[in-house]
Amino acid sequence: MSERSTALLEQSGEPGRPPLPPGGSARGRRRPLSLPIGLVRTARPRQWIKNVLVGAAPAAAGELVSGQTAGQLGLVFVLFTAAASAVYLINDALDAEADRAHPAKCRRPVARGDVPVPVAYGAGALLAVASTAAAAVLCNAMTAALLTAYVVMQIAYCVRLKHVLVVDLAIVTTGFLMRAMVGGVALSIPLSRWFLITTGFGALFMVAAKRYSEAVEMEGSAGATRALLTSYTTGYLRFVWQLAAGVAVLGYCLWALEDGGSADGSLLPWRQLSMIAFILAVLRYAVFADRGAAGAPEDVVLRDRPLAVIGLAWLAIYGMAVAGL
Structure with missing residues (x-):
């Protein structure tokens, strides 16, 4: 092999490939798509x-x-x-x-x-x-x-x-x-004010539960994943998601009870009954939060079958309330 061929192989790093541009690397060779x-x-x-x-x-x-x-x-x-x-x-x-x-x-x-x-x-x-x-x-x-x-x-x-x-x-x-x-x-x-309260604190519940799970998982080296986690304590994050869960449940219950019953001709008080499914969903999600396993909310909801079933039950009951059945 000639000296020129040897130099080309050393520059490209792999036989049969063209030499890399000055300062280039294999990572810099992009595929068309x-x-x-x-x-x-x-x-x-x-x-x-x-x-x-x-x-x-x-x-x-x-x-x-x-x-x-x-x-x-x-x-x-x-x-x-x-x-x-x-x-x-x-x-x-x-x-x-x-x-x-x-x-x-x-x-x-x-x-x-x-x-x-x-x-x-x-x-x-x-x-x-x-x-x-x-x-x-x-x-x-x-x-x-x-x-x-x-x-x-x-x-x-x-x-x-x-x-x-x-x-x-x-x-x-x-x-x-x-x-x-x-x-x-x-x-x-x-x-409505109840919609904003329930949605806002429900979101805070999931966000704080995710942060808490990250802090538990990375305890001792939390800054390697999210620098601010080193400034939070797991006790504080637990307090936040528990507080948020309580307010979200309270807001939803006040909204559901505001209707006052099935006086609108519905067979059953569906709005009030939807409280059961909503509370069960929060309690089920809290199981993962307490274990430090509440990562991305969409992953928790989609991967846990009981939680998915509770969610579908809530949708069905709430749909009955909207339809006035």
């Missing part, structure tokens, strides 16, 4: 299920019966998904250097180099502007304002607020609450 696939992965498709919450307010008001309503909610789902994806793209661009040093997050497309940092910033900015502009044109000004507030708040969280005690919990909780509100705002449905 690595960029679009990386952009989709960075947008977190598994997280899109959270945006089903856009139907919460119309469902609570019994306004899910018409095709026009369903079509409008589908549009709102797409717009909120685009806004949330914009935040994920910008977050991963901001955290690219830190993610490369993390044992798990180093596999994220931006950290791996599949998606260049400027491209992630550009795609995130484009999605953020497009989603809010489309909301103003296709929905109403309040929907656009809510989406804009969500994007600004989440970017502020990525840049700074995720490092501020308690504020980080409030920001993530508010993100869930905004998801639940936006459907009602888009359809001009009044949001």
